[in-house]
Amino acid sequence: MSTPNLLEFASALASGAIRVIDLTHTLCPEFPNIALPPEFGQCAPFRLEEVSRYDERGPAWYWNNFTVGEHTGTHFDAPIHWVSGKNLANNAVDSIPPKNFIAPAVVIDCSAQAHANADFLLTIPFVQAWENRHGRIAAGSWVLMRTDWSKKPAAAFAGLGHDGAHTPGPSPDVVKWLVEERDLHGFGTETIGTDAGQAQHFNPPYPAHFYVHGHGRYGLQCLTNLDLLPPSGAIIIAAPLKIKQGSGSPLRVLALTPAERHASNK
């Protein structure tokens, strides 16, 4: 194998032959957070406190302190996040091998189905039908579930009713199958979590968390712009903050796509 020419890669980026797409929501206080029953501990929402803004607190400089939970906004889930992954090696954001932060992605478009049914579940037959059109999911790929949920206003995005959240996600079978039969790198969604809104009632509860992290794989949630990605061929750069024993982290998720592939997806 010849030595890769990274300068060619750089010039493709510079020329626009490779397009960089931001899959990240802006971190802001208004963005819905995961809501657990109030007697449980809660993930902190994003908050910003000004330290100084060219004023008596610091005359020539502007800066802020911010607070977030590890699972606030567009964020990465490490295997240690779930009890099924708690004893795995390299299971926290600081110990995950850095090469795992860059991986290819397939995008399964469920937007029409999710639009019709907020409780839509991705199933094995649905993925197999996708494979019939786009080819088998390569081992080591991010599987990103496109629902266009990121386009919804906050209340519809959170989807909270008196019986919990109603947002789409994967069925228990499909995540187990993706992990065992397709050796996925991780599972990514546009919704607040990698699991469906009603996933506490599934068996096992929260199957995406249970299987994906139980096998040392990763999660990405609150993604946006998945509609700009090709069904396959994009490369995802998703490097969480290096938090000691961190269970996850907000992060900037970037996708690299060949420019012409993007055009053909539309």
Add this chain to the structure above:
Amino acid sequence: MSEPRGRPRRKNPLAKTRQPLLPPGLRSRTALGLTAAAAEGRFALQVCSDCGLVIYPPRDACPGCLSARLPYQEVNPIGTLVVETTVRIAAERYFRERAPWRIGMVKLNAGPLLVVHLHGDVTEGGRVRLALKLDKSGAAVAIALPETETLNMQDDPQLREMTCDPKFRCVLITDGRSAVGQAMAKALSVAGATAVFVGVAEPWKPFVGMDLLHNLERVEIVPLDVTDTESVAMQARQNGGRIDIVINTAEHVRPGGIMARHGVATAREEMDVRYFGLMRLAQAFGPSMAARGADGSNSATAFVNLLSVYALMNWPTYGAYSAAEAASLSASQCLRTELRPAGVKVINVFFGPLETDWFQTVPPPKVTPRALAEAVLDALKNGLEEVFVGDVATQMRARLAVNPKALERELAG
């Protein structure tokens, strides 16, 4: 009867806003006993423990028997208006711009003769009921009121200088997600506030009572999250210039003590809502309220902070909660001093366990949100500074005055 106060005319935007001035507010340490009584709406004077003489003005020795034992105690407030006069030209700037101003001398049935402010419905030679009120400077003053309620009594201009009646005023209730916030919105709407802005945080999260809030007259739901500095600042930019009364209903109730609590994540949330939240509200709304402390007859007038009575003494069953409430109380006291130059009152309303979800396992007596709202309304109408609502709070107040150490032990269970 008093002239019924109609809706104030809209302000002429070309006219300069009147700046707050204060009546003279210095009092001796002994005289602060009057302030303590006025703050709670009690009529108390010094009564000599040795000879029983009722004393006014406050003294350090009994003019009858020279005893130094002169505790304040509640006294019959009924008396006769012996003489009255109207001040038309005053040296004090505050009274100068409020002249004519009626004052008089009242002979209390209990003995002493007092120089007092006069309500418009009292006449020379008639029987009156004295009340101690806090004036704009925060000092206790006596005002002679009609012995029994008269028509539109609250609308008397001299009395209004000492009260914070919400009628025709704009009110901000900081958290409408809770039963307390909703009861408050309803009470203020019924009380005739011009507008009741009700803050709702995380509007994407549905809550019980949302429809009720939407249907209340003159209630407008606004985005406000006291844990988010920018959200509070935004709301102040939007409506701060017209808000006359802030009622801080933001609450964070969780059971549990200090040691047994696992970590500080929840405690941070408590402090964020109750201490930093109050600070954010003070920084965002305080300055514009202070600038409008004498802005016509519907000036900015009060900042109400709802506090658990366990702010005054820790209840270990809700120990971390009590600590956050104590922090909020301390901040509230600081804010009171900061708003005083503007004549804007800070009203601390202390309540015992509420009839709400978070006190579900606590035995009665409990305070209903409605009772709490009524107490706030009463405090505003009477211009109080310290209010104790319900049996638990009232009893805590009494026990604190007698033996705080005993109360600490009793709360420990």
